[in-house]
Amino acid sequence: MITTSVVIVNYNGGMMLTDCVHSALQQAQQVIVIDNASSDGSLAWLAKKLSSEKDVVLIHAGRNLGFAAACNLGIPAATGENLLFLNPDCILKDGVVEMLGRTLEENTRAGMAGPLLLNPDGTEQAGGRRAVPTPWRSFVRAFGFSKLRQRYPSLFSDFLLCEQPLPGEPLEVEAISGSCMLVRRDAIRDVGILDEGYFMHCEDLDWYMRFRQRGWKILFVPEASAVHYKGMCSNSRPIFVEWHKHKGMMRFYRKFFRHQYPGVLLWLVGAGVWLRFSVLALHYSTRHMRDWLARERG
16 A cells, blocks of 8 residues: 655644644544644644644744745655645545545656645635646736637636536646645655745645656546635735735746746736735735724724
8 A cells, every 4th residue: 555644834724723634644644744833822732632643743843934845844754655735724535645646556657646626615626727827827817818718719728727627537737736735755756845935835836847847747636625725824914925925926937937938028927916916915904904993993
């Protein structure tokens, strides 16, 4: 039997961290939790509920290293032949690890596999199967030009694939979701670890690009599923999260697409990225001020 280690990066995951670990323990041989200096009591709650579990390894990062660097701390501690990188706001459905592992076993050039991601209401979540969001695809999506894809599919296609019918078997895709991805250890040795130049967001896209450059396939497995309570660990600091998300996207574009796009076009894309961040930051700041005033008025 191929063994699996689960790597979970926690930052103020609350009680959901315990639920996540519990769901992983039912299916994997080892669960590693790397804590990025949480302050919400999530580790104390985990220790209280799962104190007798010998297969849980806890690594204290000491500070908030970000997602990529924390994941990389877990890799050398993992004993499994496959590693499942799992967000603390994800709950695995029954049999997910076995189904993903079997898919990798049956496809020797598959470097990683991801499940069908579900919202809490049971609908499909957008990021579980997707194309790489190139600068052009991001532009098409941001300005609503994806509505023209039926007439011009090669020009105005979206990078999200969730509107397409679910396939009946594992499907090769350009990208899955970093919130739940089973990765072959041999592929990590070949490709290398996550790029720690990303603090959070886009490090998974970077990995997918590098896997495909080395000839490894990425598979979406529709029969396996997990529920993703998206944003549970980031809702308290939306501007901080958006800053790193947009910064990561710019790093991703420069790293992989600067030689494919004219400099002027990349500059325009970059301007659009930071304009979007500015609008979101203003929105969150205004909402925070409105909530504060409401509390003050009692």
